[in-house]
Amino acid sequence: ACGAGGSSSGSSAGGASGSSSGEIEIGTVVVGIDGTYPPFNYMDDNGEPTGFEIEMIQEIGERAGLEIEFKAVPWDGVFGQIESGKIDTYACCIFPNEERQEKYLFSREYIYDENRFIVRTGDGSLYKTYKDLEGHKIGVAGGGNSILALENLQKDQNLDFEIVAYNNENYVNDLALGRLDIIYKSPVSAFVEAKSLGVGFEVAECPTVESASCALPWRKDDARSAKICELFSKATQEMLDDGAMKELSEKWLEMDLAAYEPLI
Amino acid sequence: MNIDLLYALKKLPLILSYIHVTLWISICSMAATLVFSLLITIIRYYKIRVLTPIANAYIDLFRGTPLLTQMFFIYYGLAQIIPLFREMQPITAAILVLALNASAYTTENMRSALESVPRGQTEAGLAVGMTDLQVMWHIILPQATKVAVPVLANDFIALLKNSSMAFTLGVREIMGEASLVGNAGFRFFEAYLDAFVIYFCLSKVIGLGQKYLEKRFSIQGRKA
Amino acid sequence: MNIDLLYALKKLPLILSYIHVTLWISICSMAATLVFSLLITIIRYYKIRVLTPIANAYIDLFRGTPLLTQMFFIYYGLAQIIPLFREMQPITAAILVLALNASAYTTENMRSALESVPRGQTEAGLAVGMTDLQVMWHIILPQATKVAVPVLANDFIALLKNSSMAFTLGVREIMGEASLVGNAGFRFFEAYLDAFVIYFCLSKVIGLGQKYLEKRFSIQGRKA
Amino acid sequence: MISVKGLKKSFGDLEVLKGIDLEIEEGEVAAIIGPSGTGKSTLLRCLNFLEIPDQGVIRIGNVEIDAEKYHRKDVYQLRKQSAMIFQDFCLFRNKTILDNVALAPEIVQKKSKDEMRREAMQILEKVGLADKAESYPSTLSGGQQQRVAIGRAMALKPNVLLLDEPTSALDPYLVGEVLGVIKDIVREHNTTMVIVTHEMGFAREVADRIIYMDQGHIVEEGSPKQIFTDAKEEKTKQFLAYCKDVK
Amino acid sequence: MISVKGLKKSFGDLEVLKGIDLEIEEGEVAAIIGPSGTGKSTLLRCLNFLEIPDQGVIRIGNVEIDAEKYHRKDVYQLRKQSAMIFQDFCLFRNKTILDNVALAPEIVQKKSKDEMRREAMQILEKVGLADKAESYPSTLSGGQQQRVAIGRAMALKPNVLLLDEPTSALDPYLVGEVLGVIKDIVREHNTTMVIVTHEMGFAREVADRIIYMDQGHIVEEGSPKQIFTDAKEEKTKQFLAYCKDVK
Numbered sequence A: 001a002c003g004a005g006g007s008s009s010g011s012s013a014g015g016a017s018g019s020s021s022g023e024i025e026i027g028t029v030v031v032g033i034d035g036t037y038p039p040f041n042y043m044d045d046n047g048e049p050t051g052f053e054i055e056m057i058q059e060i061g062e063r064a065g066l067e068i069e070f071k072a073v074p075w076d077g078v079f080g081q082i083e084s085g086k087i088d089t090y091a092c093c094i095f096p097n098e099e100r101q102e103k104y105l106f107s108r109e110y111i112y113d114e115n116r117f118i119v120r121t122g123d124g125s126l127y128k129t130y131k132d133l134e135g136h137k138i139g140v141a142g143g144g145n146s147i148l149a150l151e152n153l154q155k156d157q158n159l160d161f162e163i164v165a166y167n168n169e170n171y172v173n174d175l176a177l178g179r180l181d182i183i184y185k186s187p188v189s190a191f192v193e194a195k196s197l198g199v200g201f202e203v204a205e206c207p208t209v210e211s212a213s214c215a216l217p218w219r220k221d222d223a224r225s226a227k228i229c230e231l232f233s234k235a236t237q238e239m240l241d242d243g244a245m246k247e248l249s250e251k252w253l254e255m256d257l258a259a260y261e262p263l264i
Numbered sequence B, C: 001m002n003i004d005l006l007y008a009l010k011k012l013p014l015i016l017s018y019i020h021v022t023l024w025i026s027i028c029s030m031a032a033t034l035v036f037s038l039l040i041t042i043i044r045y046y047k048i049r050v051l052t053p054i055a056n057a058y059i060d061l062f063r064g065t066p067l068l069t070q071m072f073f074i075y076y077g078l079a080q081i082i083p084l085f086r087e088m089q090p091i092t093a094a095i096l097v098l099a100l101n102a103s104a105y106t107t108e109n110m111r112s113a114l115e116s117v118p119r120g121q122t123e124a125g126l127a128v129g130m131t132d133l134q135v136m137w138h139i140i141l142p143q144a145t146k147v148a149v150p151v152l153a154n155d156f157i158a159l160l161k162n163s164s165m166a167f168t169l170g171v172r173e174i175m176g177e178a179s180l181v182g183n184a185g186f187r188f189f190e191a192y193l194d195a196f197v198i199y200f201c202l203s204k205v206i207g208l209g210q211k212y213l214e215k216r217f218s219i220q221g222r223k224a
Numbered sequence D, E: 001m002i003s004v005k006g007l008k009k010s011f012g013d014l015e016v017l018k019g020i021d022l023e024i025e026e027g028e029v030a031a032i033i034g035p036s037g038t039g040k041s042t043l044l045r046c047l048n049f050l051e052i053p054d055q056g057v058i059r060i061g062n063v064e065i066d067a068e069k070y071h072r073k074d075v076y077q078l079r080k081q082s083a084m085i086f087q088d089f090c091l092f093r094n095k096t097i098l099d100n101v102a103l104a105p106e107i108v109q110k111k112s113k114d115e116m117r118r119e120a121m122q123i124l125e126k127v128g129l130a131d132k133a134e135s136y137p138s139t140l141s142g143g144q145q146q147r148v149a150i151g152r153a154m155a156l157k158p159n160v161l162l163l164d165e166p167t168s169a170l171d172p173y174l175v176g177e178v179l180g181v182i183k184d185i186v187r188e189h190n191t192t193m194v195i196v197t198h199e200m201g202f203a204r205e206v207a208d209r210i211i212y213m214d215q216g217h218i219v220e221e222g223s224p225k226q227i228f229t230d231a232k233e234e235k236t237k238q239f240l241a242y243c244k245d246v247k
């Protein structure tokens, strides 16, 4: 799956803006998706994309009057695809951290997707503070910034735990098998996966180390991209304002994670 | 994580529906690899000036570096510099890079097979008045083929499986589809099982071709 | 996609700091592959009863299916059934599966090299009273090695690069770290460039070893 | 010393040996002559089971093997009794000349390395190749290769020597030398020999008995004198009619 | 027809040919004799540039090549003038016997396939191997292989035939046959031949001239009669002293 989450606080204004001229030919907006991150974006029984982000983007497209096309691209190849113009953006709960903002424009954040420490059912109360993490292996998706967040935590508080990074969802398997005691992951997706596996997970009591949100990246220095970004930001804000986002979030994520207050 | 065979069976047609992509990529890149590596092998065998060091550098480069990075640099990197690459279909690019990558291995294997043919065979050919190329074609290659067949079959099976790298460029094929299916319901076992079976069958076909060719090129008798 | 060379340089030490993992996985699995495939090759060469069909089935299975699925089924699938596998360190599992996978290829390559040694060499050895094993060790293997070296070097270089599959099991090595670094700032080109260079250098070392061994085992003179 | 009973061997449809019976005494030197493609080499190769006969019993010394049921160990034992010189030499391509000669005694007969090296050098001197000790077979001339093959077989000091045209690449001078070496061996070690040869002069000089083979059968055997001057069979006579130089 | 001037060839430190000068007339049959390892095969191999000389000029027919500066094309031309029989046969292992004989005329001389097949069968009959036409070299006996090698060279009907011990694996009967074949060829095509041989009887029968080589030099040449009965050089006399059967 893709790299969810991100690190600590951000600053500066994200979102749209930039140069815009009405003359730009936009055409179809090609949205890359990882396609392996239920319930955010994944493939249904017929191999068609589905999930929260899919429906959200479709609705944005309708509101902004843009034609949308989805294309499955694994995380490894994404940024080549964006930069070479094969796709316009990539939907996979990407957190627009500072470093990333240097490279890309981000349209308006749409949801919060906090990572939490997740453990097997019954173990939640064993981990009340960060101190309790010591002596354990913590599995985390390598594809995001969560791993940096954990490393910072380790350094800042001088904690003795081991971080194990994965390029896929195998850390969920390892938690189920008992090879890991803790994983650091979006509870929304972790619970979906636990259900499929037929095991029980719960969120550990200790707090998360970052608050994170999701946004779509767009090429910089590209007038068309900037224009789309602006249109997307506008439509996203509308959906947040009129409750459409809340509705979608509750439908797919079983709670309201809509990002009313931007984090960055 | 108990494997749900029924689920695997249900998903098989979906994953299988991408077999033409995998086959197309594999067959095209195998053909290109065969031609290209033969060319390079001959260049190196006869130590043709100028071309030989270029060939050697190419082998070092493409044999020594990860396929993923090659895909990345050629498809995205060169697209920056050479407009032609910008127009290129991802599947074409995948075939190109796969063939370039595989040729670097295959040419080394071909060289080793050629060198296993005793020098006397070449001399006998030259002595009856054949040119170097005629000796290569009528005498050396057929004999080297016997040694090369299992090795080339290995290369081709590796290529078949490497074709899944095309997914990185956004080309959906069997392995890519399997990972999509696997993630959808967190049913990796079932999806991978499907891929496992499909690749196994495809490789088996190459394996059978290998057996046939080995028989065909084996020289009968005790001293062979 | 302008590559920021300075960034690449800055990140090189970080990525390079995982070289010991890549090396450890590669070297261990190479050693295991060498021993294991030699064993299987000899079993098949002498057509030892019972064991030969088992060896053949093993080759079909491990040569014909994707490494990723093998990793998955062995590390996660067997862990379901055999508790021992649950205790296994991921790096150990990676080495095991890599060696099993590579041996299936390598044993085919070794067979082809063995068969390239003329029958007369075996007969001469037997005639002076050597056992089959002595002939294999003193006469056939050294001669086959000459043919096998470039092919084995290919196999080892492929293994070196396949070691990145260990990341699937959560083992951080060069390629894995490169993708983490790439992710952190969305600077894949720079991170991949670092990986590219590191793998290139490591492969070059294998390539140099290959050259040395080829020289060492080449039989001098016109009829060699 | 050697006994062959009812030996048969076919390659596919081609019956090469059609029932060979043969007894050779200890210390005897038997020369097999006959037309090309008649099965002489095949017979020799069957004697040490390099070619596995279809039928028949072979005994060398006290090792007896029935082609239709035997153990690998018996075959090893059989082969340890003998050494062979191949028609096409078959030197070990990966070994120096010295190693070609010294290897088998070292690993089969477990002789000490140093001792064997000395002994191998002596043998190379005898066959006139001391200066080539460190060369590889592929750099040798035809006659030189043949002499190494002879040296390799001699080094084993076997009870039985099987020689397949051991002088084919040698000039008359060397043929004389080899003749001398063979006579020495027989005198010293009482070695039994089976020599396939088409050089009638050589056969006459060296052999106690001449065996004439044709089309997979032993047609006639006898002392050199008898065969060369007074052959009984028509076929033998015809064959020998061409060997003007011997008569 | 053949002219060699100042031919030198070394392998590493070993100087094998130390300056050879040689003239052979059209239709002449020259036999080279001499001790093993003396450079006879090397000389023959230099004549068609299988071994590239270090120095010297070689002419066959109207193709002349200076070893120190030449083009690949010249070498091809030179080789087209001649055919060679190798001391170790070197049959094409991947071709049937028939193809071994028919291949070169087909692809080098562009003869029609059908015609060459017929012709090759005739040649195989001449050397007594018609029944082996579809066999592969590895299944042939030594003498059979040598006869294929002879057939392969004959099929080219070359101006010059280079023969390296062409009878080494043949029994006296076949030696006689080969002798006949060679005489036929010379009569029909006026072929020039250079034969390396250690069978003195054969040399005497077939050659117009005997060339005695020793240690990289031509020591003496002359008619068979003169060399075998009245050699001038001490070395030649010593060498021939062993060839009792010829005197």
Ligand SMILES: Nc1ncnc2c1ncn2[C@@H]1O[C@H](COP(=O)(O)OP(=O)(O)OP(=O)(O)O)[C@@H](O)[C@H]1O
Pocket: B221, B222, D011, D014, D016, D035, D036, D037, D038, D039, D040, D041, D042, D043, D087, E138, E139, E140, E141, E142, E143, E144, E169
């Ligand atoms: N492996 C094989 N497969 C098929 N036929 C074979 C094989 N080996 C030998 N033969 C055939 O068996 C016959 C006898 O061969 P063999 O080598 O014993 O002859 P030979 O008497 O030694 O002849 P020469 O004097 O020419 O060496 C020949 O016709 C040969 O073609």
Ligand SMILES: Nc1ncnc2c1ncn2[C@@H]1O[C@H](COP(=O)(O)OP(=O)(O)OP(=O)(O)O)[C@@H](O)[C@H]1O
Pocket: C221, C222, D138, D139, D140, D141, D142, D143, D144, D169, E011, E014, E016, E035, E036, E037, E038, E039, E040, E041, E042, E043, E087
């Ligand atoms: N490729 C090579 N490398 C090194 N030395 C070689 C090579 N080829 C031949 N020689 C040496 O050159 C010398 C002459 O060899 P050549 O084959 O010409 O001898 P020859 O006269 O044909 O002998 P014979 O009668 O034994 O065939 C020999 O001492 C041989 O060892």
Ligand SMILES: [Mg+2]
Pocket: D040, D041, D042, D087, D164, E141, E142, E143
């Ligand atoms: Mg024979």
Ligand SMILES: [Mg+2]
Pocket: D141, D142, D143, E040, E041, E042, E087, E164
């Ligand atoms: Mg010679």
